[in-house]
Amino acid sequence: MTLSAVAEAIAAKEVSSREVTQACLARIERLQPVLNAFISIEPETALAAADAADAALAKGAEPGPLHGVPLAHKDMYYDAGHVVTCGSAIRRDFVASTTSTALQRLKDAGSVRLGSLHMVEFAYGPTGHNVHFGPARNPWNTDHVTGGSSSGSGAAVAARLTYAALGSDTGGSIRMPAHFCGVSGIKTTTGLVSRAGAMPLSQSLDTVGPMARTVEDCARLLALMAGADPLDPTTSTAPVPDYLAEIDGSLRGLTIGVPASFYVDDLDADVARVLEDTIATLKRAGACIVEITLPDQMRLSSASQLVLNAEAAAFHAQWVRERPQDYGAQARARLENGFAVPAVTYLEALRWRGPALAAHLEAVAGVDAWIAPATPTPAPTIAETDVGGSVGAEAMIQRITRFTRPVNYLGLPAVSLPCGFSASGLPIGMQVVGKPFAEALLVRLGCAFQRETDFHDEMPELPA
Template sequence: MRAHHSASDLWWLSAREAQRLIRRKRLSPVELVRACLERVQALNDTLNAYIALYAEEALREAQRLEAEAQQGAWRGPLHGIPVALKDIFATAGQPTTVGSRILRDFIPQEDAVVVHRLKEAGAILLGKLNLHEFAYGITTVNPHFGPTRNPWDTSRIPGGSSGGSAAAVASGMCPLSLGTDTGGSIRIPSALCGIVGLKPTYGRVSRRGVFPLAWSMDHAGPMARTVEDTALLLGVIAGYDPHDPGSAHRPVPNYLRNLEKGVKGMVLGVLTESALGVVDTDVETAFGEALRALEGLGAKVEEVAWPEAEGVPGAHLAILMAEASALHQRWVKERPQDYGEDVRLRLLAGLALPGTLYLKAQQVRRKATSSLLALLERVNALLLPTCPVTAPLIGAERVSIAGRSVDVRTALTRFVSPFNLTGVPALSVPWRVSHEGLPIGVQVVVKPFDETTVLQVGYALEQTAPSKGKRPPL
């Protein structure tokens, strides 16, 4: 017999809880989709997370899935669960704008591989979400679709480029989303909006049908309100794709199986204070608190050195600019007026980079990756803050960290871009809110294809986090 649920209960239901209720026929997929659509109707004018809503299609699909469930036919682990996508994933027959004017009317012929896998697993596509134009930025202040706002403080950015995804999940407009991450674009908005975001190992998740930014550093990954939901979603989208040249032929484990094993006996590495550099006081306090909590759960925390890290941000930027500009070369020359100013200037700067700089950056990358992999063999995981500051104000070009003025982009990417360059898995988990009421995230990094461990450590963090169960003041 179906239970009665208020819409507000359903906004905050995890995907795993919804999955269990739907399986027991205690919750209708139609009811769940209607609750999400009601939330979008109430909040999207303020937050501007969705740029396309598939209300009628989603309700029709929910009715089909409900009928199948009544017959005992289950498509997969996401049967009846609503999902919204960053508008960078190809959706057959529906516009995929990549947050741009240039592709505003682009309608793909087929779904991205990950979208196909979501549908096969029974997910219901609610709509497409705002992003920084062409995913080339970290604010989601989009000149064509307007800025997405942070649910914790609407005067602030949600981060980017997957800002619409983070804002939608954090505010209860959908339980699950997919983002992409080339320089922190899943983890930055996850940290700033207080949700969980995972950049998997390079090659773990297919990128076929995902509009590229920098081919050698692009990753697609899950965003959710809990680590358990992140593990559930990763299990659906991960796996080899012979048509993605970067895809890895590796088996996909059950990521849910070992979540609760804990961190007792683990060795967790922390970079030296000099390597981390200056961070906001609230972030520093929160990070120290998280480390003590993990020690209390039986982990051993020890300082580690990664001397090659110093050259990593510069190498990442050089490779990103060269690869992005190579992709956009024709459009930026023929249609410069159709780009937002920030993205246009970055693309033009990338065209002026000498090839020797790109090659030197690749040499730095090789050395940095080799030394990081050696470090990750000595510890179970590396921990650091996701971002050195909380969410900046919309329009701010600089932030103050410990009395120093720092460029926003440089600040927000500092702790995340190294793991795009090296391709290892990195997870952002919400830990607490600052004295201003803004979320602070902790980042967990592990060796390649060890997503099981990164989720295990993340789950342990989440269970002890002061921010567990906290919601934005909407």
């Protein structure tokens, strides 16, 4: 079942939360040794919460939108009384005293906690490598990366270990795992969802968003999480649209742009083929496809890296000085690079965001959204992306992140869609990028595309 289907089934008493939770836990027990998607698994507390949900329903309680639905999330969302490692040795024993707003809103809707999901150390990496917890493995081929930093979220949703998961996206950390693992995800507009209680990486770029099998499932989580939060004054105070009203919308009347360059350059042959097939599907479903010319995307990507490097280094400065040995080599090297960014350069990169966004909006004025590959390649192997173990690892990492960073720098929303497979059977996804706070239109577009295709229903073959 999808998240939407299982929530409705539990509310209708067609299946109990205990039965659903037990099924998830049995699958996790079997596949965790294969995939390494979880950092912690909590069967006793999950079953107790499921029993409480069932008892409340039996007594006539009005079910919440996620009543009794078992979920697991990236291990960077503080949950009071629980260890939150942030994928690190430094936080291996950190017990949160507060609960993140995004997570609390899902708990208030009735969800059950299964445990916490694998992530790249301090969310600072795009592959799924983690020297402290081992690499997460792609369910479609365990020799390949999941993508990062929401590595466990991508793997667990793809392998049907959880019905959905929170990720985060600072430089592509929802869209890359969604692409590599064949699931759906929403990178939200900066300021749409509260970041209170979520481990920070870059205060200018961090965003909270959902990952699930379908865009409809992502929309259900987004509808619960979005909106102003007094604990995070950077959240928008504008009314939250009714995202679920858009799930049955049509592509007719929508104009979708395809960039003339950058996002179509140097693509793997399979990715190029899937892009063409996706465009053809959108056309058949009634969308108008036009070519667009975007401003210099490499400059946006570079500015994004400067901001991220400087802000991450500032957050970690004390730990890097006092506990450098507790970082993995890759995370430490990235943080140390951040100390070399001059203050003037950082401030110039921040100051340019407004003019850059204005130029971008002018370039896309004639389209409702635009589409591009999430990365130029299907998932590379774990060995190919092992910094320190492979000569070409850093070049590969730069390549797979080049299509995601500009969107973060501009603060734009994007929906990630599974759109096909490589010749070797690895998933390939596309990102559809909207204007600020246009998530409702992206939900409409994504759901319409998924009514035309079945890539989101495909399952990896895993050990019985």
